[in-house]
Amino acid sequence: MMNEIKYLNPKANAMNEAKALLCNAAAKAFPDKAMPNFVIEIPADNKNGDIATNFALAAAKLFGAPPRNIATALCEELGDLSGTSFSRAEIAGPGFINFFLADKWFCDVVSGVLDAGENYGRTQYGEHKKINVEFVSANPTGPMHLGNARGGALGDCLAAAMDWAGYDVTREFLINDAGNQIIKFGKSLAVRYLQIFKGEDAVALAEDGYQGEDIKTLAKEFADIHGDAYTEKPMDELCRDIVAYALPKNVQGLKDDLAKYRINYDVWFSETTLHESGAIDKVLKTLKDNGATYESEGAVWYKASEYGAEKDEVLVRANGIPTYFAADIAYHYNKFAQRGFDTAIDVWGADHHGHVARMKGAMDAIGLDGSKLDVVLMQLVRLVRDGEPVRMSKRTGKAITLTDLLDEVPIDSARFFFNLREPGSQMEFDLGLAVSQDSDNPVYYVQYAHARICSILKNLAAEGIVLGDADTCNFSLLQEPSERELIRFIAGLPDEIIAAAKNYDPARITRYAVDLATLYHKFYNACRVKDAEPSLCQARLALCTATKTVIANVLGMLKITIPESM
RNA sequence: GUCUUUGUAGCUCAGUUGGAUAGAGCGUCCGCCUCCUAAGCGGAAGGCCAGCAGUUCGAAUCUGCUCAAGGACACCA
Numbered sequence: 001m002m003n004e005i006k007y008l009n010p011k012a013n014a015m016n017e018a019k020a021l022l023c024n025a026a027a028k029a030f031p032d033k034a035m036p037n038f039v040i041e042i043p044a045d046n047k048n049g050d051i052a053t054n055f056a057l058a059a060a061k062l063f064g065a066p067p068r069n070i071a072t073a074l075c076e077e078l079g080d081l082s083g084t085s086f087s088r089a090e091i092a093g094p095g096f097i098n099f100f101l102a103d104k105w106f107c108d109v110v111s112g113v114l115d116a117g118e119n120y121g122r123t124q125y126g127e128h129k130k131i132n133v134e135f136v137s138a139n140p141t142g143p144m145h146l147g148n149a150r151g152g153a154l155g156d157c158l159a160a161a162m163d164w165a166g167y168d169v170t171r172e173f174l175i176n177d178a179g180n181q182i183i184k185f186g187k188s189l190a191v192r193y194l195q196i197f198k199g200e201d202a203v204a205l206a207e208d209g210y211q212g213e214d215i216k217t218l219a220k221e222f223a224d225i226h227g228d229a230y231t232e233k234p235m236d237e238l239c240r241d242i243v244a245y246a247l248p249k250n251v252q253g254l255k256d257d258l259a260k261y262r263i264n265y266d267v268w269f270s271e272t273t274l275h276e277s278g279a280i281d282k283v284l285k286t287l288k289d290n291g292a293t294y295e296s297e298g299a300v301w302y303k304a305s306e307y308g309a310e311k312d313e314v315l316v317r318a319n320g321i322p323t324y325f326a327a328d329i330a331y332h333y334n335k336f337a338q339r340g341f342d343t344a345i346d347v348w349g350a351d352h353h354g355h356v357a358r359m360k361g362a363m364d365a366i367g368l369d370g371s372k373l374d375v376v377l378m379q380l381v382r383l384v385r386d387g388e389p390v391r392m393s394k395r396t397g398k399a400i401t402l403t404d405l406l407d408e409v410p411i412d413s414a415r416f417f418f419n420l421r422e423p424g425s426q427m428e429f430d431l432g433l434a435v436s437q438d439s440d441n442p443v444y445y446v447q448y449a450h451a452r453i454c455s456i457l458k459n460l461a462a463e464g465i466v467l468g469d470a471d472t473c474n475f476s477l478l479q480e481p482s483e484r485e486l487i488r489f490i491a492g493l494p495d496e497i498i499a500a501a502k503n504y505d506p507a508r509i510t511r512y513a514v515d516l517a518t519l520y521h522k523f524y525n526a527c528r529v530k531d532a533e534p535s536l537c538q539a540r541l542a543l544c545t546a547t548k549t550v551i552a553n554v555l556g557m558l559k560i561t562i563p564e565s566m
Numbered sequence: 567g568u569c570u571u572u573g574u575a576g577c578u579c580a581g582u583u584g585g586a587u588a589g590a591g592c593g594u595c596c597g598c599c600u601c602c603u604a605a606g607c608g609g610a611a612g613g614c615c616a617g618c619a620g621u622u623c624g625a626a627u628c629u630g631c632u633c634a635a636g637g638a639c640a641c642c643a
Contacts, residue, residue, distance in 0.1 A: 043586075054585060057623070067623080093586050094623075139643075180642060208642090299641050310569065310639075317641040324643045353570060354638045379571070379636075421579075424571060426636055428578070433592090441605090442591075448605050456602045492582095499582070511580070511590095518590085525598090525607040566605065 006116045007123050009498075010109045010491040014085050015040045018051045018099050021084065025077035026055070030070075036062045049090065049098025050488065056095040067095025106484065107475035109491045110539075113546040114470050121493045121553050126167030126501065132335050133159040135347035136258065137174040140250040141185040142212050144257060144402040146381045146429070147349050152402075153418035154378055155347040156263045157506035160557045162345075165501035170341070172267040173258075174331060175251055178275050179324055182247070184209060186239035189246055192219035193238065197228045218246040257402055261411060262559040269334075271327055279330040280322050283366055284315060287329075292365040307361030308370075310354075325355075329362045336368050343372050345504065347423075350379045376504050378423040385431040409434045412560045416443040419510040419558060442514050443560065446551065449517035451566040453548040456529050460541065463530075467541045477539045482526040486519045486543065490550050497557075506558075513554045520547050 019040050026035065036059040043052045056071035063070055071091040078089050087102040113120045135155020138144045144152075156171070163169045176182075188209040195203055196219065205211070222242050230238045255268070274280050284300070287293050292303050298318030302325070305312055315326040335344045348355070356377070360370030383390040383400060390400060405414060413434040420442070421427040433441060460466070467473075478487065493512070500508040529540040555562045 039583085039585085041585080042582075044581085044589085045586075048586065052585085057585080060623070096586070176643070184642090297641080301641095314641045319641080321641090323641070328643090350571070350637050352638080352643085355643090357569090377571075377637095382636095425579085426572065430578080433578090444605055445591095448603080452603060452606080459602050495582090508582090515580095515590085521606055522608095524602080528602070530602045566603080 005119045005122060006112075007494075008112045008116055008120060009123055009494040010105070010112060011042075011488075011495045012498075014101060014105060014491075015042075015051055017085050018053065021078060021081075021086075022053060022055055022074065022097070025074045026059075029073045029077040030059075030063060033059070033063055043098065046485070046488070048092060048096065050101040051086075051099040053097050053099075054095075055097060056091075060095070071095045071097050101488075103476040106478060106487045109487050110475045110478070110542050110546050111470045111473070113490060113549055114542060117549055118553060118556075120549055121497050121557075122164050122166070123494045123498060124166040125498045126162065126165045128166065128168045129342040130170070130340060131162050131167045132170045132172055132339075132341040132344045133162065133347070134172045134174060134344065135159075136263075137176065138254060139176050139181055140247055140254060141181055141210060142214055142250070144254065146383060146400055146402070146405060147378075149261070149402045149405055149414060150381050150418045150427070150429075151347050151349070151378055152258060152261055152263050153415045154376070154423055154506060157415070157419050157509065157558055158345070158347070158376070158500075158504060160559075161497055161500040161506045161509060164497045164557060167501065170266045171264070172269055173254075173265045175254075175268055175270050175272075176324075177247055177251070178271045179321075179327065182243060183239070185215075185246070186243040188215050189219050189222070189242045190235060190238045192216045193223055193242060194231060196220065196223050197231050218242075218249065222246065257406075261402065261406065262415070269331070271331070274327055274330045274334070275322075279334060280326050283330045283333050284322070284326060286366045287315070287362075290365055290367070292362075302358070302362065302365070304358040304361055307358070307365050309358035309361050313358055325358070325362075328355075328359060329366065332359065332363060332373060333366060333368065336363070336372060341372075343374060345374045345376060347376045347378060350377045350424075353377050374504065376423050379426040381418075382426070382428045383431065384428050390431070410443075412443050412447075413441065415558060415560055416446075416510060419507050422505050422507045444566070446513045446517040446555065447561070447563050448566055449520045450548060450551045450555070451563050452524060453520070453544045453551075454564040456544055457541070457548075460530060460537075465537065465541070467545055468538060470542060473538050473542050474535055475539050475542065477536045478543060480523075480527055482519070482523040483540075483543060486523050486547060489516060489519050490546060493550055493554070509554060509557060513551065513558070516547070516550060516554070520551075523547075 023035065026033070036055065038053055038055040038058040040051060040053050043049060056067040056074065059070050060067045068091060074097060075089055075091055081088060081102075085101055085105040086099045088100050090098045090100070092098050133155055135158075136144070136148050136152050138148045159169050159171045188205060191203050191205045191209065192215050219242070222245050225245075230241070258265070284293070287302060292307070293315060294301050294303065299314045300316035302313045302315045304310070313325055314323050316322050332344060335341050356375045359375070360373050363370035363373055408431065417429060417434050478484070496508055496512045500506050523543075527540060529537060529544060532540055552562050
């Protein structure tokens with residue numbers, strides 16, 4: 001449990017080393033010059049080296065010299081690179097300096113990955129900062145829809161990426177068990193209940209009521225327990241009691257469905273507690289004391305326009321009931337001031353985008369820091385089957401729910417597909433493709449790579465060939481282009497996870513998995529493990545094992561099953 | 567109308583804080599199993615990076631305008 005985790009980041013280390021060498025050389029070759037604003041990057045084509053820099057190009061104007069002359073001076077100053085991660089540095093094109101990684105670096109990557117094992121990819125980039133990731137937070141008034149399915153996969157994998165990047169992550173679900181929609185929920189249930197005894201025409205469901213079949217089912221269950229006892233009772237009492245029956249059932253349903261979807265929250269936060277504890281009254285008072293509110297037409301308004309938002313917003317309605325906005329301010333006050341999160345990330349549907357500026361502003365207005373609240377807006381999903389759009393509508397009762405989706409699509413597929421696109425993209429979910437169990441489906445493509453490796457390891461083991469001590473392995477035998485590319489790519493995992501965390505874009509991880517599988521399949525076709533001479537066989541065996549580790553770590557992050565055979 | 571997201575191959579999308587000949591998958595066409603899983607690999611064809619102007623050594627990327635699509639502009643959440 002307390003095994004010391006080894007944090008590796010070979011790609012970033014090599015880039016930093018190149019930068020240091022370069023700065024050192026520049027300081028000697030051009031002692032009286034300031035450093036230009038240059039970049040160290042991985043060239044698209046590795047004929048241009050493993051790591052490249054535009055230093056000389058960027059410095060041309062500053063140094064008053066042609067780029068190639070600067071580059072030449074720098075390369076002379078770099079001199080002998082033995083003892084570094086690089087074998088040589090070359091000048092190319094208009095003045096790029098290209099570094100080529102030495103054998104030792106490739107060897108270190110393979111042995112490093114084997115050594116780090118299931119922790120390879122973890123870094124301390126996040127410095128254990130406390131991050132709260134709140135996602136899905138679906139209304140407990142009905143089943144979850146397709147947007148929740150995307151939000152769930154997105155939020156859960158984002159949380160995983162943050163965790164791997166060294167943050168202290170809390171996954172959280174806000175249960176909207178108070179407010180207007182609960183009142184509406186109660187009225188809808190009550191109407192369905194009364195209809196059972198008085199007929200459908202006797203009581204009409206409000207136009208904006210919940211139309212779904214699930215409401216009827218819950219009302220029926222309530223009727224089975226209590227009979228017609230409530231038909232003569234006041235409406236208020238019926239609403240209260242039927243909600244008290246139905247709400248916990250729905251909340252449990254959400255928990256069950258999400259657990260099935262492999263999402264387990266650390267915190268289920270009840271909105272009601274904010275009302276009952278007086279937390280809402282408290283932030284309202286703070287806002288008032290800070291002069292951020294005013295009264296108009298009987299309602300209490302928040303001066304959102306003075307805090308970066310477009311227009312003012314109602315906090316307390318004329319009827320005395322606080323709005324969702326007021327509750328949300330109290331909720332985020334709780335996250336920051338009471339629970340001490342450094343950052344709160346909220347995953348919202350794009351339709352909530354108007355809410356972003358005023359929430360951040362409200363944080364400032366209660367004396368907190370709005371910049372600590374980050375909102376990931378996610379565009380809604382268009383469901384497609386055979387090129388035909390599949391309509392989803394929560395109100396018609398014919399909605400495609402999360403459960404419907406998972407009945408049809410394997411969970412591996414759903415989680416993978418929703419994380420294939422960045423959150424802001426308007427994505428299309430192709431049911432046919434997600435269900436297909438062939439090479440069209442990228443999930444199988446990645447899983448197959450893992451199964452393939454397992455198969456090789458198994459076959460070799462049957463012949464008595466197993467991976468020996470990594471120290472005795474001669475990884476410098478791995479000289480084939482496909483081997484080199486695979487190693488280079490494996491070296492990039494920690495950096496990719498950091499990038500996913502930094503940009504709040506877990507889709508990077510998914511695409512990394514696909515690219516990794518591609519490189520492995522290429523290696524598989526180009527190089528044989530089994531028939532290679534013993535020392536090469538050992539080196540390739542090590543590379544396969546390292547690749548297997550990386551695929552397993554990545555699929556594990558995404559919570560996708562990792563098959564040993566297919 | 568205001569705000570916001572998006573526009574890259576026939577289709578779905580990448581493009582690493584401005585870099586070298588713009589990439590991948592699917593689809594189309596042509597190849598590769600006597601051999602570790604062909605659920606794989608290689609090759610070909612396919613592009614006015616929505617358009618125009620600007621910024622500079624250099625733009626799909628940054629700025630401005632135009633066009634097109636999605637979303638938001640409630641005493642709903």
